[in-house]
Amino acid sequence: MEQIGIIGVGEIARAIVEGLSDGVAEPPRIHLSPRGAATAAEPARRYPNAQVRADNQDVADRSDVLILAVRPQDAAAALPGLRIGDGSVVVSAIAGIGIDELRGMPGTDAPLVRTIPMPAVRERRSVTVAHPSHPVVDALFDRLGGTLPVADEAAFSVFSTLTGTLSTHYRYLATLTDWASRQGVPAEEADRYVRGPSPGNRARRRARAGRRDPLPPAAAGDHETAGGSSERIRTTWFDAANAEALTRALDGFLARLRQVRQRRPPVLSGTGRG
Ligand SMILES: NC(=O)C1=CN([C@@H]2O[C@H](COP(=O)(O)OP(=O)(O)OC[C@H]3O[C@@H](n4cnc5c(N)ncnc54)[C@H](OP(=O)(O)O)[C@@H]3O)[C@@H](O)[C@H]2O)C=CC1
Numbered sequence: 001m002e003q004i005g006i007i008g009v010g011e012i013a014r015a016i017v018e019g020l021s022d023g024v025a026e027p028p029r030i031h032l033s034p035r036g037a038a039t040a041a042e043p044a045r046r047y048p049n050a051q052v053r054a055d056n057q058d059v060a061d062r063s064d065v066l067i068l069a070v071r072p073q074d075a076a077a078a079l080p081g082l083r084i085g086d087g088s089v090v091v092s093a094i095a096g097i098g099i100d101e102l103r104g105m106p107g108t109d110a111p112l113v114r115t116i117p118m119p120a121v122r123e124r125r126s127v128t129v130a131h132p133s134h135p136v137v138d139a140l141f142d143r144l145g146g147t148l149p150v151a152d153e154a155a156f157s158v159f160s161t162l163t164g165t166l167s168t169h170y171r172y173l174a175t176l177t178d179w180a181s182r183q184g185v186p187a188e189e190a191d192r193y194v195r196g197p198s199p200g201n202r203a204r205r206r207a208r209a210g211r212r213d214p215l216p217p218a219a220a221g222d223h224e225t226a227g228g229s230s231e232r233i234r235t236t237w238f239d240a241a242n243a244e245a246l247t248r249a250l251d252g253f254l255a256r257l258r259q260v261r262q263r264r265p266p267v268l269s270g271t272g273r274g
């Protein structure tokens with residue numbers, strides 16, 4: 001049976017466990033690191049194929065594919081001293097740490113692949129950027145929505161930067177939705193509209209589930225690792241002042257539309273054309 005280990009059980013790890021396990025007839029066996037017992041226990045409770053192990057080394061010892069999903073600032077504490085068999089494949093999801101630097105952290109000559117898994121792997125609908133291409137890793141992420149192997153780490157960094165813009169994008173959409181809702185439009189309708197026709201978006205899923213409660217304030221949260229690139233781009237660019245400026249622009253434009261409508265003579269009334 002396929003043995004997958006994950007060190008660092010947070011948002012991305014939980015998304016990977018769910019994508020590999022939910023409704024899957026023969027899911028892999030997944031070994032989870034124990035730090036943050038409550039968070040690690042949650043996927044293990046939901047999926048019998050996932051189990052929390054005694055420590056990080058225990059996870060590494062049991063795994064053919066070892067996924068590293070700690071925050072970049074925790075890598076230097078989590079990885080040195082870890083022994084990984086040369087027959088394993090190491091998959092790093094850690095943003096901003098290059099292959100050469102990673103190679104020096106755990107003791108291993110195993111193949112090492114950098115990846116950018118996104119929260120939507122939980123629904124198996126996110127393409128995961130990977131470098132270098134490795135058949136085992138490509139096959140793993142193909143099951144979660146697809147793999148996009150890139151030629152080198154320079155290209156990988158371009159995709160990392162794009163990834164860092166996504167929570168800003170969601171914050172932007174949330175600002176639009178909040179504004180529309182203050183104008184009296186149902187928030188879920190506005191959210192669905194501004195997110196466009198992409199299948200499986202959150203608003204549609206909520207609508208299918210019959211949920212009419214307000215959307216969570218910032219759907220950006222899942223896409224942001226505390227202290228990471230996304231938080232940096234959002235807070236340095238789409239900060240409160242920028243969100244407010246966008247809101248003011250929307251207010252101004254709407255006011256203008258309303259004025260124009262009030263002033264416009266009712267040319268069509270009584271003509272039978274509408
Ligand atoms: N979220 C996203 O959209 C994406 C994230 N990434 C990358 O994936 C990685 C994980 O991100 P994300 O899931 O958001 O982060 P989280 O903060 O949600 O999860 C990280 C987890 O690692 C745990 N951890 C910290 N130190 C250790 C250790 N020594 N041993 C075992 N576990 C440890 C943390 O526990 P504790 O909380 O107790 O410290 C936490 O549970 C990051 O490197 C990030 O850059 C990449 C692409 C997208």
Ligand SMILES: O=C(O)[C@@H]1CCC=N1
Pocket residue numbers: 095163164223224225226227228229230231
């Ligand atoms: O915010 C971060 O740093 C991570 C990487 C991309 C998304 N989350």
